[in-house]
Amino acid sequence: xxxxxxxxxxxxxxxxxxxxxxxxxxxxxxxxxxxxxxxxxxxxxxxxxxxxxxxxxxxxxxxxxxxxxxxxxxxxxxxxxxxxxxxxxxxxxxxxxxxxxxxxxxxxxxxxxxxxxxxxxxxxxxxxxxxxxxxxxxxxxxxxxxxxxxxxxxxxxxxxxxxxxxxxxxxxxxxxxxxxxxxxxxxxxxxxxxxxxxxxxxxxxxxxxxxxxxxxxxxxxxxx
Amino acid sequence: xxxxxxxxxxxxxxxxxxxxxxxxxxxxxxxxxxxxxxxxxxxxxxxxxxxxxxxxxxxxxxxxxxxxxxxxxxxxxxxxxxxxxxxxxxxxxxxxxxxxxxxxxxxxxxxxxxxxxxxxxxxxxxxxxxxxxxxxxxxxxxxxxxxxxxxxxxxxxxxxxxxxxxxxxxxxxxxxxxxxxxxxxxxxxxxxxxxxxxxxxxxxxxxxxxxxxxxxxxxxxxxx
Numbered sequence: 534x535x536x537x538x539x540x541x542x543x544x545x546x547x548x549x550x551x552x553x554x555x556x557x558x559x560x561x562x563x564x565x566x567x568x569x570x571x572x573x574x575x576x577x578x579x580x581x582x583x584x585x586x587x588x589x590x591x592x593x594x595x596x597x598x599x600x601x602x603x604x605x606x607x608x609x610x611x612x613x614x615x616x617x618x619x620x621x622x623x624x625x626x627x628x629x630x631x632x633x634x635x636x637x638x639x640x641x642x643x644x645x646x647x648x649x650x651x652x653x654x655x656x657x658x659x660x661x662x663x664x665x666x667x668x669x670x671x672x673x674x675x676x677x678x679x680x681x682x683x684x685x686x687x688x689x690x691x692x693x694x695x696x697x698x699x700x701x702x703x704x705x706x707x708x709x710x711x712x713x714x715x716x717x718x719x720x721x722x723x724x725x726x727x728x729x730x731x732x733x734x735x736x737x738x739x740x741x742x743x744x745x746x747x748x749x750x751x752x753x754x755x756x757x
Numbered sequence: 758x759x760x761x762x763x764x765x766x767x768x769x770x771x772x773x774x775x776x777x778x779x780x781x782x783x784x785x786x787x788x789x790x791x792x793x794x795x796x797x798x799x800x801x802x803x804x805x806x807x808x809x810x811x812x813x814x815x816x817x818x819x820x821x822x823x824x825x826x827x828x829x830x831x832x833x834x835x836x837x838x839x840x841x842x843x844x845x846x847x848x849x850x851x852x853x854x855x856x857x858x859x860x861x862x863x864x865x866x867x868x869x870x871x872x873x874x875x876x877x878x879x880x881x882x883x884x885x886x887x888x889x890x891x892x893x894x895x896x897x898x899x900x901x902x903x904x905x906x907x908x909x910x911x912x913x914x915x916x917x918x919x920x921x922x923x924x925x926x927x928x929x930x931x932x933x934x935x936x937x938x939x940x941x942x943x944x945x946x947x948x949x950x951x952x953x954x955x956x957x958x959x960x961x962x963x964x965x966x967x968x969x970x971x972x973x974x975x976x977x978x979x980x981x
Contacts, residue, residue, distance in 0.1 A: 587902070587903040587906040587907060588861060588865065588899075588900070588903040589903075590865070599850060601853045601857065602857040602861075603856065603857040603860040603861065603864070605856065605860055605864075606853050606856035606857040606859075606860055607853070609852070609853070609856055610849055610850075610852070610853040610856075613849040613852065614849050625834055625837040625838050626823060626834075628833070628834070628837065629825045629830050629831070629833070629834040632827065632829065632830035632833060632834075633825065633826040633827040633830040635830075636827040636829055636830055636863075636864075637812060637826075637827065639860075639864055640827070640829075640860075640863055640864045640867075640868050641812065641814070641868055643864075644864050644865050644868050644869060645868060645869065645874070650869070653895075658884075658888075660882075664882075671877075675812075676812070678811070679811040679812040679813075682811040683811060
């Protein structure tokens with residue numbers, strides 16, 4: 534299967550950020566198509582994007598004419614289609630551990646804190662901002678406590694979540710740490726996560742995928 | 758790898774229900790260890806279960822001494838470890854579609870409506886019951902509309918979500934339909950989902966996995 538890889542992404546979307554890391558780790562040339570989640574009521578709700586992704590969520594990957602949706606499905610598709618530079622370990626047991634950590638973030642933390650949820654609390658239930666932010670922190674803290682306990686003192690954990698090579702688990706964890714910091718979560722409670730985050734961000738692959746390094750990120754204003 | 762398969766399950770947990778279907782479809786002998794999510798403040802929060810699953814969520818699978826967490830990771834582990842009676846299709850493209858549909862349910866519908874979320878709305882935010890139930894329906898309806906549009910008039914859809922064999926996508930979809938009915942969602946809006954649900958429930962594998970057929974389900978009281 535040949536064809537251009539195009540990732541529909543928003544700089545600050547942590548689900549898109551996961552796939553950006555995966556594309557970098559696998560050294561896959563690709564294009565970024567920016568979908569602005571806030572402008573004009575959200576470009577993801579426009580007819581063109583909705584036809585591509587009926588959930589009206591980013592990311593979506595186009596591979597030639599193929600359309601792949603859902604960040605973890607995209608990462609697994611990339612792994613199966615381009616096996617070089619693997620982001621999954623070699624045994625079923627280790628893959629299960631990588632998938633479990635990935636899903637602890639991608640199922641049980643992030644969807645609760647997604648833009649559409651926070652918009653619903655604001656506009657549907659009139660939840661004040663401090664309570665919305667406490668909500669976000671609550672699920673990150675509960676989830677990170679569980680992830681930390683799976684990572685700490687576990688012989689499977691190495692420099693990265695699984696051994697000494699970055700995997701899909703790191704693709705999921707690092708964007709969630711970015712969100713945690715953004716909402717003021719005290720990361721010193723999770724020393725293993727903090728250590729892995731530091732190790733990942735040393736790598737150009739993770740750096741290139743960061744929100745601030747995206748073509749659609751707003752320009753940083755120099756201090757006066 | 759040999760060893761007994763033990764599924765830590767709760768009859769009404771839709772994440773456990775997914776794995777129960779997978780175990781039946783793959784004809785894998787297994788034991789069910791019931792974890793009562795409501796009794797004594799929730800057995801999932803007890804020390805014994807917490808050691809097995811630090812998220813304090815069901816399901817967990819034990820395979821011999823191995824512990825596998827997260828329902829989709831468990832299903833993929835079963836598929837890789839016991840390749841007979843596959844629940845994943847043969848090509849990367851089709852697997853991506855199965856995973857995407859699975860994750861539309863397991864990431865973007867179910868975690869929003871999970872017991873712990875509804876308990877938090879009730880006890881933390883004092884959200885009245887009608888609004889809690891409307892919240893549940895809201896995310897099912899949004900998610901099912903997207904799933905329906907991926908399934909309807911798509912040549913990949915057959916008797917089941919992907920072709921004419923049940924897959925992980927059906928393992929996820931059917932428990933979510935059970936929840937939808939429980940909360941009064943009008944399923945006639947989603948005719949393809951309804952048709953696939955009907956087809957699945959004809960099969961003994963899906964029937965055996967149903968909440969009402971679990972050893973920990975409360976006895977049905979005969980009408981007087």
